[in-house]
Amino acid sequence: MHGRQDKGREERVKELVAKNIHACWGSGLFYIVAMSIVVIDQITKAIVRSAVPIGESLPLIPGFVYLTHIANSGAAFGILQNHRVLFFVAAAVVISLIIYFKRTLAKNNRAINLFLGLVMGGAIGNLIDRIAVGAVTDFVDFRFWPVFNVADSAIVVGAVFLGVIVLGLAKEERADTSRP
DSSP states (O other): OHHHHHHHHHHHHHHHHHHHHHHHHHHHHHHHHHHHHHHHHHHHHHHHHHHSOTTOEEEEETTTEEEEEEEEOSSGGGOSTTOHHHHHHHHHHHHHHHHHHIIIIITTOHHHHHHHHHHHHHHHHHHHHHHHTSSEEEEEEOSSSOOBOHHHHHHHHHHHHHHHHHHHHHHHHHHHHHOO
């Protein structure tokens, strides 16, 4: 009798440990991704600020991609220039929403943690620029698209994939509620 109880208890313990490891891995992934984006973003911006004068451009792959140093006090595509307070408020709202979604939506979902981490890292990276430098340092220039940076890329990639996931979850939920 004790043998079966011990096996049942062992299985419950294994299940609990596996569940907690899975939850920690998802949560840890969020923080690792966010911190990595901030570090990579800030290092690349520091290199550009020290090596390329504002407004100057260096070819990385001539005819395709250039390193162009832009100090952007606006938003994406240079809109809303010189509205610092608006961007601080927007960053605070975005970071608050990410924290909310991290606690409610992400739970044990690695993909959501990954993409929320990308958006969080990007938001923090650009916020650091606005506080420390007074403008966001943009430098990746394909000539056919506005100049951007690592943080911008992380925000866009994270937001697009979060949108895909949320739409997929909504579709699944609608399918589940329409079944008899």
